Amino acid sequence: MVTPFAFGGDWVNIPISFCIGICVGVLQFLVAPKSNLYSNVFEITASIVVSFCARALGSIGNSNICFGSVCQGSLALILPGYIILCGSLELQNKSLLSGSVRMIYAIIYSLFLSFGITLGAALFAWCYNGASSETTCTKNVPDIYKLIWVPVFSTLLALINQAHWSQLFVMTSISCLGYLTTYYSGKHFSSSTEFCASLAAFVIGILGNLYSRVYSGLAVSAILPAIFVQVPSGIASKSSLLTGVQTANKIVNGTTTQVEESNTNALSFGVQMVQVAIGVTVGLFASTLVIYPFGKKKTGLFTL
Numbered sequence: 001m002v003t004p005f006a007f008g009g010d011w012v013n014i015p016i017s018f019c020i021g022i023c024v025g026v027l028q029f030l031v032a033p034k035s036n037l038y039s040n041v042f043e044i045t046a047s048i049v050v051s052f053c054a055r056a057l058g059s060i061g062n063s064n065i066c067f068g069s070v071c072q073g074s075l076a077l078i079l080p081g082y083i084i085l086c087g088s089l090e091l092q093n094k095s096l097l098s099g100s101v102r103m104i105y106a107i108i109y110s111l112f113l114s115f116g117i118t119l120g121a122a123l124f125a126w127c128y129n130g131a132s133s134e135t136t137c138t139k140n141v142p143d144i145y146k147l148i149w150v151p152v153f154s155t156l157l158a159l160i161n162q163a164h165w166s167q168l169f170v171m172t173s174i175s176c177l178g179y180l181t182t183y184y185s186g187k188h189f190s191s192s193t194e195f196c197a198s199l200a201a202f203v204i205g206i207l208g209n210l211y212s213r214v215y216s217g218l219a220v221s222a223i224l225p226a227i228f229v230q231v232p233s234g235i236a237s238k239s240s241l242l243t244g245v246q247t248a249n250k251i252v253n254g255t256t257t258q259v260e261e262s263n264t265n266a267l268s269f270g271v272q273m274v275q276v277a278i279g280v281t282v283g284l285f286a287s288t289l290v291i292y293p294f295g296k297k298k299t300g301l302f303t304l
Contacts, residue, residue, distance in 0.1 A: 201283025
């Protein structure tokens, strides 16, 4: 569901992402719980499998399968959105140690995914010389249809995170308004990922706090799907998850100097994740400052 609106995939890429995403789900929910040893390397192995399969399918001639959108869409559910949210809320509540540890772990986790994509892409390039290196899609779903996929993706995210049926409407509405903020701000501030993430998180925080004050609900549960939507959107703005493809090509065909330079480029995904995390944190902080003077409740806005 996230492939068309976050990563620019065409209609043909949606079922491909679904099939490869099932492989990720099998590894996460069936294989990893049975082995503590495998659960420690789940992120790397999942990204290797996804990258290898996506590049193999994307290399089929005249198939219109976009390697970039399929790879990123299949890994969207294991991106560290929840870790970033928890880290942001803990930093807001002055839990500096635990919040900082979560943020650093989210960055390292992201680097695991990036290096796994690099290994998977390099493995297929060794097997097939004509491997696709396409990181952006030539055909995209029309913008009007993207707005349809956002509420569907948000609803399924809420159900995956064990939301009650009565919470679905609020969660989906906040998520859609947050995505609209990201979408339209990205058209004017395309080179500033953290600013777009801040604006979206600000809107999400305002709506989550209003829900908490009016309906006496828990704000963090209402904004959880919205933050999950923001993390893939922020990463997709610069396709930083796929910088490992260039590294893979230079590992297979390049010199040692080129490989060292490309390894530096592979760290850009970690930098991108830092920008998204900072943007989300600042946006939630700002929403707290705006909402705090209003209403009867004067306690912390977001609590875990």
